[in-house]
Amino acid sequence: MIKNISNLGDTAVYCDFGSEVNESININVIDYFNHLSKLIKEKKVEGITNLTPSYNKLIISFDLTITNYKKIKNLIEGLIIHRDIKNNNQKIKIPVCCDDEYALDIIRLIEKLKINKGQILELYFNKEYFCYMTGFIAGMPFLGDLNKNIRCDRLETPRVKMPKGSVGITEQFANIYTFESPGGWNIIGNTPKKIFDDKNLDQPALVNPGDKVSFYQITKEEYLNWNE
Amino acid sequence: MNKAFFEILRAGVNTTIQDKGRNHLYYLGIAVSGAIDQRNYILSNKLVENQLNEAVVEFAYQGPLLKLKNGRINFAISGDILFKIIRKNLEVEDGECYKSYILDEDDQIDIISTKNSIYGYLAVNGGFDLKKTWGSYSINTKANIGPNDGKKYSLNDKIFIKKSNTKNLIKKKINYNYSPDNIIRIIKGTNFDYFSKNATDKFFKEDFLITNLVDRMGIRLKGPKLENIVNTNIKSEGLVRGVIQVPADGNPIIMLSDHGTVGGYPKIGVVIAADLDLIGQLAPSTKINFKEVSLEEAQNIFKAYSDDTNKYLNECN
Numbered sequence: 055m056i057k058n059i060s061n062l063g064d065t066a067v068y069c070d071f072g073s074e075v076n077e078s079i080n081i082n083v084i085d086y087f088n089h090l091s092k093l094i095k096e097k098k099v100e101g102i103t104n105l106t107p108s109y110n111k112l113i114i115s116f117d118l119t120i121t122n123y124k125k126i127k128n129l130i131e132g133l134i135i136h137r138d139i140k141n142n143n144q145k146i147k148i149p150v151c152c153d154d155e156y157a158l159d160i161i162r163l164i165e166k167l168k169i170n171k172g173q174i175l176e177l178y179f180n181k182e183y184f185c186y187m188t189g190f191i192a193g194m195p196f197l198g199d200l201n202k203n204i205r206c207d208r209l210e211t212p213r214v215k216m217p218k219g220s221v222g223i224t225e226q227f228a229n230i231y232t233f234e235s236p237g238g239w240n241i242i243g244n245t246p247k248k249i250f251d252d253k254n255l256d257q258p259a260l261v262n263p264g265d266k267v268s269f270y271q272i273t274k275e276e277y278l279n280w281n282e
Numbered sequence: 283m284n285k286a287f288f289e290i291l292r293a294g295v296n297t298t299i300q301d302k303g304r305n306h307l308y309y310l311g312i313a314v315s316g317a318i319d320q321r322n323y324i325l326s327n328k329l330v331e332n333q334l335n336e337a338v339v340e341f342a343y344q345g346p347l348l349k350l351k352n353g354r355i356n357f358a359i360s361g362d363i364l365f366k367i368i369r370k371n372l373e374v375e376d377g378e379c380y381k382s383y384i385l386d387e388d389d390q391i392d393i394i395s396t397k398n399s400i401y402g403y404l405a406v407n408g409g410f411d412l413k414k415t416w417g418s419y420s421i422n423t424k425a426n427i428g429p430n431d432g433k434k435y436s437l438n439d440k441i442f443i444k445k446s447n448t449k450n451l452i453k454k455k456i457n458y459n460y461s462p463d464n465i466i467r468i469i470k471g472t473n474f475d476y477f478s479k480n481a482t483d484k485f486f487k488e489d490f491l492i493t494n495l496v497d498r499m500g501i502r503l504k505g506p507k508l509e510n511i512v513n514t515n516i517k518s519e520g521l522v523r524g525v526i527q528v529p530a531d532g533n534p535i536i537m538l539s540d541h542g543t544v545g546g547y548p549k550i551g552v553v554i555a556a557d558l559d560l561i562g563q564l565a566p567s568t569k570i571n572f573k574e575v576s577l578e579e580a581q582n583i584f585k586a587y588s589d590d591t592n593k594y595l596n597e598c599n
Contacts, residue, residue: 063469063552064580066522075517087309094306103305104314106520108544113520115308118555118584123577189311189520189544192425196518232311233425250310252427255416259310 069112143264151277156244177201193250193259199226212238246280286353294346304418315420318562322360326405329358336409337419345393361402380456399563411442471549476512498540507532524553554580556587
């Protein structure tokens with residue numbers, strides 16, 4: 055549940071669900087996000103311009119010409135949120151090629167984690183991940199949690215250009231670079247699958263908060279011949 | 283009949299299409315975008331009798347040189363801008379901001395530069411003939427969303443103009459008289475107490491310099507190092523326009539229209555809504571000071587800001 059509600063400037067409400075990062079807190083955030091998204095779609099609430107869920111926070115931006123902090127705070131405090139059993143969350147499988155030319159940081163990981171490439175990949179592929187949030191760049195999913203034996207800090211110096219499709223890990227999290235962008239995660243492979251599609255206006259992101267994601271390994275030949 | 287369009291004879295530094303921006307996409311990682319200076323954006327539309335949410339051309343520093351083809355239009359420029367109108371017969375007129383002009387086929391608009399500011403706006407009667415993406419015309423060059431494949435305009439590009447529905451092109455004018463100071467009003471951020479007493483004192487007392495690292499995503503400031511006594515990182519969480527983040531190096535960064543949607547640096551403050559137009563216009567090397575206001579004060583200041591905008595709009599009726 056929400057531990058504290060405060061204002062972030064004069065045009066946003068900051069809902070704090072706690073300081074830990076875990077699935078149960080994040081599901082709470084997502085429940086509020088889904089509930090509010092529905093109210094906005096059904097035009098039952100006025101003036102909200104954006105909802106930004108993250109691991110354990112929900113930020114609600116609003117138009118100060120239409121509403122204000124006090125009104126939105128009252129709305130949030132009055133909500134009765136039910137765990138959405140029939141939610142639309144999906145199970146998604148994503149192909150990854152881990153040939154050395156795509157696994158940009160595998161050497162660094164082998165040195166830091168003190169296990170071999172085969173073991174790293176086995177631990178990585180052998181788990182289903184939970185999508186905590188999307189963002190930073192369009193459609194980038196923040197997934198967790200990684201097996202404790204493959205957790206590693208960010209790169210000391212972030213790359214200026216991370217290739218599109220790069221699949222990265224850092225701390226307890228995994229992600230996918232949906233666009234070429236700067237970035238500091240350890241890259242273990244690359245996916246040929248389209249993770250963000252701006253032509254699909256209703257559902258542009260393949261992975262959404264609350265979804266379950268698993269990865270499977272493909273060969274370079276399969277990677278190069280990928281067609282969707 | 284062929285549609286009127288501008289042919290771009292010089293692109294300028296950062297020429298894009300902007301409007302109010304696109305909402306409800308932060309959760310996907312897509313910023314609001316939209317005009318950096320919202321009041322000037324609205325006024326430019328008003329001067330050519332457009333709906334206030336029509337698309338306009340936003341330019342920065344040096345603007346574009348545009349030649350009108352296939353038509354006759356009404357246009358206006360807002361901001362603090364030096365521009366000239368070069369008529370077909372090569373007569374040159376000095377342009378005045380906040381005033382609408384008639385432009386004939388083969389006339390040119392030469393937007394030479396912005397003065398003591400960064401951005402200006404060019405509106406044409408009827409608006410530009412472009413497609414909206416997620417409810418907005420704004421070009422987001424970071425995610426390549428919007429008209430022109432989400433990229434800024436280049437030499438020889440064309441910008442098509444919707445057919446104007448005005449029978450008589452009317453000349454309009456606003457007496458825009460606005461002299462902002464360099465005091466930026468803020469509300470304390472959600473991590474204000476991550477900073478030492480010494481740091482927060484300095485934050486409100488000392489000058490901060492706007493560095494050269496300024497774009498539509500944000501502004502990097504240089505000033506006294508703001509010492510963090512709790513943690514220089516937080517778990518990534520949402521950002522909004524105006525948030526002032528302080529990374530480990532102690533130099534604040536202010537988020538603008540195209541900002542990344544989540545960030546992991548502590549938030550020392552948030553610029554109030556009424557000062558967002560102002561902060562976005564401050565050019566590199568400008569010195570600013572921060573002043574704290576309460577939420578209630580910020581709301582009153584915003585009311586005054588909106589009343590002021592309406593006063594200018596009413597001058598045009």
